[in-house]
Amino acid sequence: MADDSSRKRKVRGRKIRSDRSQKEARNAKKKLARQSSNGQSNTNGSSPAPTGNGDSPMADPADVEPEPFVETDAVRSVRDRVTGWLEADQPVHLIGPTGCGKTALALSAAAQRGRPVVWLNGDDAVDTAALVGTHSGGERYKETDNFVGGVSKKTEIVRERWVDNPLSVAVREGATLVYNEFSRSDPAAHNVLLSVLEEGVLERPGKRGEDRSIEVHPEFRAILTSNDVEYAGVHQQQDALLDRFVGVHLDYYDDETEREIVREHVDLADEDIATVVDATRQLRDDLEVVVGTRAAITAAKGLTVFNGERNGDDEEADEGQFDEDLLTEVFTDVLAPKVVGEGIETIDELQTQIRKAV
Incomplete structure (x- = not known):
């Protein structure tokens, strides 16, 4: 060395710092303009993964638009392909090498629809419950019956609390699901997607009662991103599911x-x-x-x-x-x-x- x-x-020296300050000021103005138009604060900061308000995983489309996002003719051409397939009611699977801009492109395409966006990040820990929802604790309360004079009857009632996870929220609300690193999740977790894409119904295993199933909202769309199959840590997904996607291959x-x-x-x-x-x-x-x-x-x-x-x-x-x-x-x-x-x-x-x- x-x-x-x-x-x-x-x-x-000083020119670098001056240019950076000017650029930060421009970005701050853009962020403030988006917040004003939405009537709410953007809590995402510089994170590429959008988060919803409160307990909801849904985010406003203006809040998920990548910043900065470069729009050259090459970028617009690919994004137009993605939004075109979404308009044709086809889920889009973006496939390409790491660092080629798949996530930013997916978020930009999702924002273009003007519908709420739901973010999901794939890994080996994702199972069916992580997609559709699960029971989360319970609600316990007592009822006292004094209908008969001098006799008090107390009944303790426990109700399980069900929490919907990203896929359930997206299909019910007609949001755009951005499933990042889709191929890093266990293929078994994705079996629930088959009925969503084929029959337009989401079955929620573990949920009891008449609302076990959710009818898929007509505006629901999905954009998935994956690295090429030769990358470490990725899983080959089932053909029955891949057959229902449109695959858009990206390169640098x-x-x-x-x-x-x-x-x-x-x-x-x-x-x-x-x-x-x-x-x-x-x-x-x-x-x-x-x-x-x-x-x-x-x-x-x-x-x-x-x-x-x-x-x-x-x-x-x-x-x-x-x-x-x-x-x-x-x-x-x-x-x-x-x-x-x-x-x-x-x-x-x-x-x-x-x-x-x-």
Whole structure:
């Protein structure tokens, strides 16, 4: 690893902070405008996962629109495909590599419908009850009968309390269900979806009485996201269910779109952003590990910080001139978790490959 003297970097110091402040102010105005139009506060902050108000998992569509969200021709084209299939009453399964923007696209498409949005995140712990609902404690109270003079009869009554979970709420209210990381859940949990998509009825196992079933609202729609099947931790879902989805396969966007995405997240000169994105795309071709757009954003953020630390906040210099050693070091830090546990030799090899690419 080269010493600090070989990694001098020219930065803009105060300009970077000034640009960031201006961008934060613009985003704050957008957020305030959404809150005013909704008549309520947005409690989601910067989280990509929308949450509802109170005990409801439903969220206002304006609150789930990703911020920032880049809309180039390539992005709009894919989103139009998704919203078109939803209009045709078809559930859409977004499939693609990690970091290619599936979740943001799903949320944006859901927001476009103008219907409430219900969020669900998949993992191995998700079972049927986590989808449809379960009993949650009970209500206990006593009734006293003094109908006959001098005789008091007390009866203790216990009623179980049922709580609907995201799928039940979505189908009943006609919301758009965004099921993130769908393939990480156990396929057995998804058997209840078959009757939803085929018969338009949701059966709630464990629920007793006449309201055991829910008739699916005609405006209910579902958008699911999954990594490709070769990723670790994903499950192959049953063919009977997959046959009822429309699969939209995503890949990383073109270089222009990736530059716009990075620009929306990080305040850097156009030349610097181009360098980061070009390096990311080269590494994507050269390395066996997955190098997504998220890696470019993270690397750009790191470069902004480390440049300022090494050169001082008052130093002004030309833009678009990245130091090779610093680029190599930052991208190594960003991608090293993908080879964790494989030994220091693997890290060294990764760094060598990165140095060649940048």
